[in-house]
Amino acid sequence: MSSSEPATEKAKNDRALRFYRDVLGLERLHYGMWLPDDPLTMEALQAAQKRYEDFLIESVPDGVESILDVGCGTGELCLNLKKKGYSVEGLSPDINQKAVFAEKVDAPFHFTKFEDSKLDGGYDLIIMSESCQYIPIDKVFEISQKLLNPGGHLMICDYFVVDQDAGELSKSGHDYNEFLRVAEFGPFQIVSRRDITPDIRKSLEIASDWADKILLGADILTEKFRQRNPFLWKIACWFGRGKYEKAMSQRVLLDADKFAAAKKYEFFLFRLVD
Template sequence: MSKENDRSLRFYNEVLGLNHLHYGIWSEDEELTLSNLKNAQQRYEDFLVNRIPEQSRKILDVGCGTSALTQRLLSMGKEVQGLSPDETQKNNFTQNLNVPFHHCRFEDLKTDQTFDCLVMSESAQYIPHEKLFEKSRSRLVPKGHLLICDYFILNNAEGVLAKSGHNLEEFRQQATGHQFELLEEVDITQETARTLDLAMILATKALKGLEIFSEQTRKKHPILTKLVFRILRKKWLKIQREKDLIDSEKFKAQKSYRLLHYQVI
């Protein structure tokens, strides 16, 4: 995970006060606010946790974020371990919890331990799918479960939207080829895409604020304006360039957010 993702984690957790880093599950008429984002993310967590088999006791939380999911599972009496290559996630996890943590990429995991269930909440997209299924098969007990909740690329995806996420069709083929049986598949694209609508609102406000600041200070403080614009220019250009990433209609047309529940055959 990059330093940029590391900074993003700290921003979401320390500045916005979010306990979760993933999308949320929204109702159709829910107001798009940061407060409701927390509620939507809690529904997402509930949705995921409710699909972990009751008999699955030993669980590996792959890409454990702020450790909120791990803490929830521990409170349910599960035996949980965390995994992430991210330094901030490592520090957060080890400071909050006294349970095993693997500071590495999933495909580089070195342990003889096996697990009843592997949980990947928006972390599967960072793991090459062939290595994902190979490592999952080797670390799961017979008939063990692999629970993935993530967005996938559709065959018509193009441009910047095609750069993140696995191709859904290819991912399914890899699962079958590695002897994983699909127990459940749920499409939650519509419910999660509203998270992007909120992101668009926040990005638009940020751009508007920068424009207003520039207009008001250009005449009074031309040198200061040039300096500030030079500092913020890269951020401004990045927001403009990546607005397609937070366009919910384009997301729904070219990507699909799915829960995939597999079991080792």
């Protein structure tokens, strides 16, 4: 084990990401890019995720040969970049993704957090697709600078917080202005950017739809029990109230309008200028 690898008991084991892959059958772990008339179906979600991935691949600058995919998830982007002829490496601190990547992609995998990594560098492009939010902003730029070849590129596509007072919605994602401020003071220049917030909203709408169906299912399944045992039901509700309240407070995370008011999902391509 290299010194940068997390000890097995400390390795990430992101259950939400496992749920997407193992239960929903999604190989890609990001929001995707939807078309306005897409129906809210699983097939449309998968097509939206493929569209987003194609957009990232089309955005790879000319002349790039070697790519490091930071927070590579299940390795789908690496696999498709490799098919296009790029030399790729994946990085993730998640123990399940390590195993899935090994099965799927014939390429080096770095089992570590980016901020703890000790890589040799020499990359033409570093990609962070919905993984930048997990890495301290200063480390995103500082380490990328060390690992990139002169004139190399850093591609970041992720959501950021624009309203710090939006409760649960403000809790995940870097502060948008802080991110831009740190980027501006470093040796990177923005060469292209695109706000894709409108393109991701249907992922929230479909998730909200599923959440409603799960609640309705629970209501139907407990109906008989509630009618026959009203007192026992009251006790069960009392014990479960903390979890229920938490789930309800997090329901706002699936509200597409509130997301668009509090957050911005943006694509950035930076170039190392000195």
